[in-house]
Amino acid sequence: MHTGEAMAVKGGGDEHDRGRDTRSRLRELALKLFAEQGYEKTSLREIAERLGVTKAALYYYFKSKEDIVRSLVEDYVAELDELIAWGKAQPATAATRAEIVRGYLHIVASGTEVFRMLHQNQAAVASLASAKERGELIRERMDALTDLLTEPAGTLRDQVRAASCLMSVSYCCMRFHDRVASAAELxxxxxxxxxxxxDAAPADAPA
Amino acid sequence: MHTGEAMAVKGGGDEHDRGRDTRSRLRELALKLFAEQGYEKTSLREIAERLGVTKAALYYYFKSKEDIVRSLVEDYVAELDELIAWGKAQPATAATRAEIVRGYLHIVASGTEVFRMLHQNQAAVASLASAKERGELIRERMDALTDLLTEPAGTLRDQVRAASCLMSVSYCCMRFHDRVASAAELxxxxxxxxxxxxDAAPADAPA
DNA sequence: GTCTATAGACGGATAGAC
DNA sequence: GTCTATCCGTCTATAGAC
Structure with missing residues (x-):
């Protein structure tokens, strides 16, 4: 599904498994710490220590701290871009919108931990150079998807519904991920x- | 409405108004920068410079950087706690849930900039000492409110609806705040x- | 209330040996 | 591939004069 960079994040596993290659363990641990403690609060020193290597070793794999994030995120961004491109080429029907929601859910569900990291570090991630170059990563994509979910002549209420729809998907996937028995059920x-x-039911405001 | 610490965040105003007292200007600018650039990316040096004073002066008003955040947030946390306490004392009816949603919207709408800051700096704010003492500030409150919006024997789908409901309110208030003509309309x-x-419509799953 | 000066720690990043 | 050693910048916070 991904191009090779991304891998599943092992659940309870810690960092004492010296067996696997350092690069994988590094990516895995960094993702975990960035998501749990925050990007800025997590120093390369801490990552290196818990990995059982020195800071300098990390620079063999990534040219900077920021580069680690890029590596963690790029595949998912690419998937979002694919979805957006596909959506723009479709007729603006309810069926298309449903398909976009399904596609978005699929992407988020396959990278819960990465999206958790992005969600918890919005300010920090947004001010990364790679984010600025490539268009703020998340914000622009969310805007594009929101537009695709909104009829051309959509009201404010429709835009709110569309934005809520997307936010609901990403937020709930993250929030309930560890509180639920089966991922499929969630x-x-x-x-x-x-x-x-x-689906934006026509005009039956219940209030 | 608030106890005196909080004030409205002036719209376009910058930091060149030496007229007002330093403490107010400090709180206002810090909130703006924390929300825009992130808590960790914003140094006291930058705040002091843009304020036209030195770092040392800031310590006359707040005993630490973290204390500034506490001062910015505490009133809103108190309001959330009031709402939760009220909700727990009410019968678990649809009318109560509607009132909780209205109350939550009111709190968020009255402090959009503060909630934007919290939303953009979740990881950073969560690892603040004051956050850990007082129960992670936001997360526990959101959980409590979600419970209040969910029937005792609620299904997972009901929980998802409740969580989406709250997230929708805070997210959309922030996201559309500057893109809309009137706040009332939003x-x-x-x-x-x-x-x-x-309202969690009984059981008419459209999919 | 605001300043100058500085302590003291920690951060990311690099050079070069092995 | 990993290490030791180190550079240099920035940060929060404080002491003490005015």
Whole structure:
């Protein structure tokens, strides 16, 4: 599914498995710490220590701290871009919108930990050079997807529904990820709610 | 509405107004920078410079950088706690849930910039000492409110709806705050969508 | 209330040996 | 591939004069 950089994040595993190659362990641990403690609070010294190597060793694999994040995120950004490109080429029907929601859910669900990191470090990640070059990574993509979920002549309420729909997907995937028995069950519940929001029922304001 | 610490964040105003007292200007500028650039990326040096004073002067007003955040946030946390306490004392009816959503919207809308800061710096703020003492500030409150919006025997789908409802309110208030003509119009649209999610229509899954 | 000066720690990053 | 050693910048915070 991914091009090779990304891998599943092992659940309970810690950093004492010297067996695997350093690069994988480094990526895995960095992702975990960035998501848990924050990007700026996590120093390369801490990563190196817990990995059982020195800081200098990290620079053999990544040219900078920021480069680690880039490596963690790039595949998912590419998937979002694919989805957006596909959506733009489709007719703006309810069926297309549903398919976009499903696609977005699929992407988020396959990279929960990465999206958790992005969500918890928005300010820090946004001010990364690679983020600025490539268009703020997340924000622009969310805007594009929101547009695709909104009818051309959409009202503010429709835009709110569309934005809520996407936010609901990413937020709930992260929030309930560790509180639920089966991932499939969660995805189904999230999809249900998101599709409701995306379908934008004509005009029956209940308030 | 607030106890005196909080004040409205002036819109376009910058930092060149030496007229007002330093403490207010400090709080205002810090909030702006924390929200825009992130808590960790914003140094006291930068705040002091743009304020036209020295770093040392800041320590006359706040005993630490973290203390500035505490001062910015505490009133809103108190309001959330009030809402939660009120909700727990009410019968678990649909009317109560609607009132909780309205209350939450009101709190968020009255402190958009503060919530934007919290949202953009979740990892950084969560690892603050004051956050750990007082129970992670936001996360626990969101959990409590989600519970109040969910029937005791709620399904996962109901929990997802409740979580989406709250997230939708805070996220959309922030996201559309500067893209909309009137704040009242935005609040109405957000409330519409949120109430739909909170009412948790019985069982008509559209998928 | 605000300043100058500085302590003291920690951060990312690099050079060069092995 | 990994290490030792080190550079240099920045940060929070404090002491003490005015």
């Amino acid at each position: 995805e189904k519940a999230v999809l249900d709610v998101a599709l409701e929001l995306a | 609040e109405k649209a957000v409330l519409d969508v949120a109430l739909e999610l909170a």
